[in-house]
Amino acid sequence: MSRVLSRAGGALLTCGLAAVAARAGYGALTRRPPGGRHQWERKNHRGEPVTLLEGPAAAAAAVAAVLAIPGLAAPGLPAGTRAALAVAGAGAAALGSYDDLRGSKDSRGFRGHLGALAHGQVTSGVVKLGGISATGLAASLVAGGAPADIIINAGLVAGGANLVNLFDLRPGRAIKVTVAAGAAVGAASAAGSLAAAAPVGAAVAMLPEDLGERAMLGDAGANALGAMLGMAAAATLPRPARVAVLAAVAGLTAASEVVSFTRVIEATPPLRWLDQLGRRPAPSAPAAAKPQ
Numbered sequence: 001m002s003r004v005l006s007r008a009g010g011a012l013l014t015c016g017l018a019a020v021a022a023r024a025g026y027g028a029l030t031r032r033p034p035g036g037r038h039q040w041e042r043k044n045h046r047g048e049p050v051t052l053l054e055g056p057a058a059a060a061a062a063v064a065a066v067l068a069i070p071g072l073a074a075p076g077l078p079a080g081t082r083a084a085l086a087v088a089g090a091g092a093a094a095l096g097s098y099d100d101l102r103g104s105k106d107s108r109g110f111r112g113h114l115g116a117l118a119h120g121q122v123t124s125g126v127v128k129l130g131g132i133s134a135t136g137l138a139a140s141l142v143a144g145g146a147p148a149d150i151i152i153n154a155g156l157v158a159g160g161a162n163l164v165n166l167f168d169l170r171p172g173r174a175i176k177v178t179v180a181a182g183a184a185v186g187a188a189s190a191a192g193s194l195a196a197a198a199p200v201g202a203a204v205a206m207l208p209e210d211l212g213e214r215a216m217l218g219d220a221g222a223n224a225l226g227a228m229l230g231m232a233a234a235a236t237l238p239r240p241a242r243v244a245v246l247a248a249v250a251g252l253t254a255a256s257e258v259v260s261f262t263r264v265i266e267a268t269p270p271l272r273w274l275d276q277l278g279r280r281p282a283p284s285a286p287a288a289a290k291p292q
Helices: 002-031 054-066 079-102 109-118 124-143 147-166 173-188 190-211 218-236 239-256 261-267 269-276
Strands: 041-043 049-051
Touching (some): 002 054, 002 190, 054 079, 054 190, 054 218, 079 124, 079 147, 079 190, 079 218, 124 147, 124 218, 147 173, 147 218, 147 239, 173 218, 173 269, 190 218, 218 239, 261 269
Antiparallel strands (some): 041 049
């Protein structure tokens, strides 16, 4: 019992450290944006300017939290697990930042990027796809395990990175998905709550900026948080559960190629309510002119 309480306290501490670091990092980055503010500014779904600096701040904070002084952050997690979480987050963040800053939006989804590759065009998405796959493999090798487990775990890291990014289309959505996924991993075991605490804490700290439509995670943040959640599941769930999660991730990713997640969410009342929770209301349509 005392061990469970200790891990619960460790998860809360890790979550808090990640949140504080994310807010501090975001403040520092917005004061002095690397390369200039314009490099990180994009238009959101309303056509309004937002900054992508939220993503690097969240990713760096989550990685820093799991690498904090051993025994302080994530106590009870093996050193190999902490290192694997850091590799997953840092690698995915670096590749996501590359796509944020240098990527073209002409090709979207696996089908678009692979189609471009078939015509001899190496898109930023193809580079990121290969890089995140390599990141997943590297993180899984650091965590260790049988060859079958390494393959499954690599898929969870890469798949998690991609899946969370697919939800980063509306304010707060990817963060809500991160929190829900982290809660699911944490509910499975005390070790899971420790492993998921850093990405969840960093994500929650950025929620006000995201919902306020001042910033968004971008590929850097969404890929990093998803990769770390994938590694958290990989490091703490039994093999049958990991296979089931990987199948679900693969199924959702495949579905995203033919189905709009936004349309599904808007057509499902409970999902629509959760998606709208905390968001600015949609602009009302102008009233029709009365006949004279």
